[in-house]
Each structure stands twice: as C-alpha cells, then as structure tokens.
Amino acid sequence: xxxxxxxxxxxxxxxxxxxxxxxxxxxxxxxxxxxxxxxxxxxxxxxxxxxxxxxxxxxxxxxxxxxxxxxxxxxxxxxxxxxxxxxxxxxxxxxxxxxxxxxxxxxxxxxxxxxxxxxxxxxxxxxxxxxxxxxxxxxxxxxxxxxxxxxxxxxxxxxxxxxxxxxxxxxxxxxxxxxxxxxxxxxxxxxxxxxxx
Amino acid sequence: xxxxxxxxxxxxxxxxxxxxxxxxxxxxxxxxxxxxxxxxxxxxxxxxxxxxxxxxxxxxxxxxxxxxxxxxxxxxxxxxxxxxxxxxxxxxxxxx
Numbered sequence: 001x002x003x004x005x006x007x008x009x010x011x012x013x014x015x016x017x018x019x020x021x022x023x024x025x026x027x028x029x030x031x032x033x034x035x036x037x038x039x040x041x042x043x044x045x046x047x048x049x050x051x052x053x054x055x056x057x058x059x060x061x062x063x064x065x066x067x068x069x070x071x072x073x074x075x076x077x078x079x080x081x082x083x084x085x086x087x088x089x090x091x092x093x094x095x096x097x098x099x100x101x102x103x104x105x106x107x108x109x110x111x112x113x114x115x116x117x118x119x120x121x122x123x124x125x126x127x128x129x130x131x132x133x134x135x136x137x138x139x140x141x142x143x144x145x146x147x148x149x150x151x152x153x154x155x156x157x158x159x160x161x162x163x164x165x166x167x168x169x170x171x172x173x174x175x176x177x178x179x180x181x182x183x184x185x186x187x188x189x190x191x192x193x194x195x196x197x
Numbered sequence: 198x199x200x201x202x203x204x205x206x207x208x209x210x211x212x213x214x215x216x217x218x219x220x221x222x223x224x225x226x227x228x229x230x231x232x233x234x235x236x237x238x239x240x241x242x243x244x245x246x247x248x249x250x251x252x253x254x255x256x257x258x259x260x261x262x263x264x265x266x267x268x269x270x271x272x273x274x275x276x277x278x279x280x281x282x283x284x285x286x287x288x289x290x291x292x293x
Contacts, residue, residue: 089237091258106222133224133274134267153272159220160256160277161239 044117048079049165050186052115054179056094057170066092066167074115081114081163090115093156094167095193100151101166102140102193104132105158112163116191123192133157143194166193200255201280206232208259209286210278218246221282225274229286230261233275241279254280 022028052074056063066073070090071081081088090112093101105111106129111119122128132139136153140146147153156164168190174182189195202208212227220242236258240251259278263270 091236106224107220134263135270136272154260155272155274157222157225157274157276159222160236160242160279162236162256162258162277 041113041118044113044115046116046186046188046191047183048115049112049188049191050183051077052079052092052165053167053186053191054183056167057174057182058179063094063167067094070165079115081112088112088114089162090165091156091162092165092167093154095169097169098150098152099154100140100147100193101154101156102132102136103156103158103164103166104129106130106133107157107159110158110163112165115163115165116188120188140194143189145194145196165191168193168195168197171197200235202232202255202257202283202285204232204234207286208232208257208283210259211282211284215243217243219243219282221278222276224266225261225276225278228261228265230259230265230276233258233260236277239279241281243279243281256280257283259283 019028019033022033023030052066055077056066062073062076065076070092071087073092074080074090081090095101104123109119109124109129111123113119128139133155136155137147140153158164168186170182171185174185185197187195187197190197207229208231209229210221210225210227214223214226234257236256238253239256240253242251244251256277256279258275260273260275263272263274266274
C-alpha cells in the first residue's frame, strides 16, 4: 500500500477490472460510474464553504441555524449535501476565541465534497490521518498555524455517515466588508481547520 | 426501537477487534467518552461491509478527552459511533 491510499496503481487496476466486470454483466452501463462521479463533483468547490462562512459571519441568526441544523441552513443559500446517492448529514462547527476545530477521517478520507470539492492529497495521507488525532497542536504548527496555549482544540473524526465543515473565525479589521469580499478571504484549509481562515 | 443513549450520557466503547470491517477506530476502543448529540440512524457499517442489510440504529457523536485515548494531550476528539459499539459507563471511568 502506498502512503496516500488513493495513489496505488494496483488498486487502480483492480477498480478498472471490477468496473469492466460490472459493465460486462450489465449491472451498470458503460461509463455510468464516471458519469455519476462527474455529477457528484459538479459544483463541488471550496467557494461553497466560503459562501456559507461569510454568511455566518455577517448573520448571527444564520450562524445559529447552521450550527443547529447545517443541512437545512445551507439550503437557504441554494446548496445541499444530496449530490450523491442519498443526502449526507452535515455537521458544521465554529471556531471561537477559546476553541479551535479541525476535521479528519482517520479510517479513510470522508470529506464534504459538495461544499469543498475534491479533498487535498494531504487530507488523505496516512501522516495527517494518524497524527492529527494524537497531536493536533503539533500538526497545526506544521501547517503554520500556531494557536495560543489557552485555545482548546477539538478534533472531529468523520468515522461514520456525517461530513464536517469548520467555520473559521472572522479576521480582525473586516468590519463593514461586503459578504462577497469576506468569502474571498476563506481558504479550503480554513474550512478543514488547518488554517486560521 | 428507542435510542439507547442521550446527550450527556457517559459511554464506554467496545474492546472487540472484529475480523472484518468496522467503523470503530482502533484508537477509540475501550475508552470512556460522552455523547454529544445524535447523528442520525444508519445501518451498521460492519454488516453492510459483509453484504448484509444491517440493522438500522442510532449513530452518535461521542467526545473523548485525549488523555483518555492516548494517556496524554489536552485536546478532545469527537468520533461518530454506532450504538452497537457503546455500553453505558460510569463517567469516572469505572463500569456501573
């Protein structure tokens, strides 16, 4: 096995073989799996997560609804978690002055593709997946994020059916900045919790 | 069937090491944590991986202190766990 578990050519060969068998036996149409994947990925981009974050920054009521029931709240922005075969539960957690959240999938690489697009290679690496639950402060430091000693760290392991997104803290000095401009400040790492914004 | 646990309940995770697929991470086995909230109802992943339909049951966000998982650390780890993986626990670490 390679360290990045999607990078193995042996696995790619097996996947192609299984796909060919499924097509040969008429269980899926030719190219159906690729089409389904394309449909799933269409529209998935960190820009969605950034829009949600900017709205949460400017609208405290929306932020409350987002933290209470994220699936319902993101529909207000025309977004949804139902790009796959069934709607996935979304859990959104917000960073505060006292608490920083960071997301991982230690068992595989579960990720909110509809809101963040395909996941970055480091998110799928064994190094990140095994170390961030054990030593999040050290791992975040390697990402260039030095948290104050008093900041509690909460790690969320996407070990079952939910997907997670972090709302980073609104940067200082952005009072009065328009929502669209605020969204432009938000990074993919910020939405996973490995950057401040 | 009614959910067995509610937010705030102390739970201990199973120590079983099943031969097949499970979604109970190894680092979170035999540990005491606290239910944060219900995360829906889903067929048990262990069954589905074996081609069985799987009994639909509650899935919970369960929060653990890092020190209870690894022996040190001041952070918390929240893991999403099927009801089958959990038993009631005394919050002070013993069994009731």
